[in-house]
Amino acid sequence: MAWIKIEGQRIDFHDLQDFHPSSPNSENIVEFANSWLSGHHSFEFQTSGSTGKPKKITISRTQMECSANMTMKALSLTSSDTALLCMNPTFIGGKMMIVRSLINQMNLVVIEPSSNPLKELDEPVDFAALVPLQLINAINNSDSFKKLKSISNIIVGGGQVSESVRQEVKSLDNHIYSTYGMTETVSHIALQLLSKHSDGNHFTALDGVEIGTDERECLAIKAEVTNNSLIVTNDRVEIIDSNKFRWLGRIDNVINSGGIKIQIEQVENTISEIFNSFGLVNRFILKGFKDDFLGEKVILIIEGKIDGKSLESLSQYLPTKLHKYEKPKEIHFVDKLIETPTSKIVRNTDYKIVSSIVI
Template sequence: MTFHPACDADRRESVRTVADLWTSGDAFLPLQTSGSTGWPKSLMVPRWAVQQSIEDSAQAFQLAPGQRTALSMDVAGTGGRMMLWRALALEMSLQVLPVSRQVDWEGDLDFLALIPQQALAFSSGQWTRVRTVLLGGAPLQVHEEQALAKAPTTLYHGFGMTETLTHFALRRVGEDPVYRCLPGVTVESVDGALVIHAPSRGVEALQSTDAVTVHDAHSFTWLGRLDGAILSGGKKIFPEEIDRTIAAAFPGHPPGFAGGLADAQWGEALVWYSEPLSDIQRARLITAFEALPSWKRPKHILEGELPLTPSGKWKRKLGS
């Protein structure tokens, strides 16, 4: 393990501390959930379950001792922590980088795990210096998927959570919306929610807050978060699904997204937030709405500055 010269003292100390957790040989390891199955909380997870997740990743991405990788994420989170432990357990050659949206490393890499915002900031030359990239930590918005699909490397989006010890299913970015489970993992849908079975990782009937279409026990398509659904006229609408349909019907549409607005008639009205449109763009957008069932069509187009959360994500629900 080597540190990039730009890593400050806090970064070096935090990485060494988390590395020591692995090398200590302790039977249980600490992780912090993000809230995918409820309120965020701290967990002590069995070492053998973490080891199984690492072995599953090694098989999926053909990882081996001596291969080159880098750590670009904060080790306070599960993604960064698991990447560090993965590299240590597999005896990979690891570069520790500063936590930054702009990721830079030395030489070529066999494997790199990133959040979408880091991948979107890549230069064209960086893509040719890494064999396989795994994205995680957040869903890909439609425009992000379209941009990343052009990357000249093998690019996966992982599906997982702390309780499943990170990714348990993968899909190729830009090719397929269907996630396929890693060996030993099966899924089902209960009342529209994803339920995960991964006994080799100690996971039994774990119910998430993700809405999915399950194709079989080993594959599914993500629709959105159940806790992010818009309840309009007594029906649940998943805004991410609306985004995907509009992107297909109106490729390259001006930046915008589906969201909900408190409404006396509907409870929540499905609306489309958009940057300012020309008359032609507005007409094309309205035509694109016709690709949706009538009850899933946005009731209004709200033009202007897109509403964002403090962290820069789309703010899909607004009050009246």
């Protein structure tokens, strides 16, 4: 039987029933693993709102087994591999790392979720799941970066991967994937290779996943993980072929400025490239603010500070790369962008502005 390393102790999974965790994170992992091993047939999860308002849903054991098998096949994972769990185990992404380990009899190393869990990693692992912030911080720490490069397969979920990060990992020899998925699809149903040999910015659906669009051009998904029911998302996509699609952004992340509909994520991608060219690593978001003339005006909200010279260059360069309606009318600075428990940036909130400029 495979083992789990939790709170520094290496324990056979079946012996977890006698383990007494000392942290809420460990308690969640132990409770779920014991429930799975005792044969529970269904589990309750909170959705993030990808297909509508957040709600609680029940996912069957069969669906989770199917999802795990699809991932293991896509990444060629074997029972000789060791997995790393350093995400919040309350949500589907963390739970599925446990399920994959149990089904495939992989060893599992548990590290408490943090902004850079690889700093605490003290033994080799072959497979890991990270959120974008964890990937960024691993890249920016020399010791963590060495560990990152040694992990054969890494899946990154819970948010967009910035252009600067893509540039950092595109030459790496290991396999780093951006994932597309949600609670309703029992974790990811498509992968996009970010590291060496990447063949573009599209996602490739896993075997057995059918994709299409509705009248809004939003992605629709049907697979065993959805109980062969059609799941219609709020994600606008461009279908390339029967198993490939390009993600354009959330249909509810549109700013209507002067009658022009602006897809936030597409503009953010361009701004990310500009940030990368200036060596800026600050996180940022675009928001629409009410405007008497335009209806909504585009505002760029940047986390932290940037020096005066970079700010001046940024202000001058943005209008050359963006349409006049896409160009931010103001830049606001905040101390910290708010995150959800799954490390997604919260857009729909009133941020406390530290300073701002009009451009």
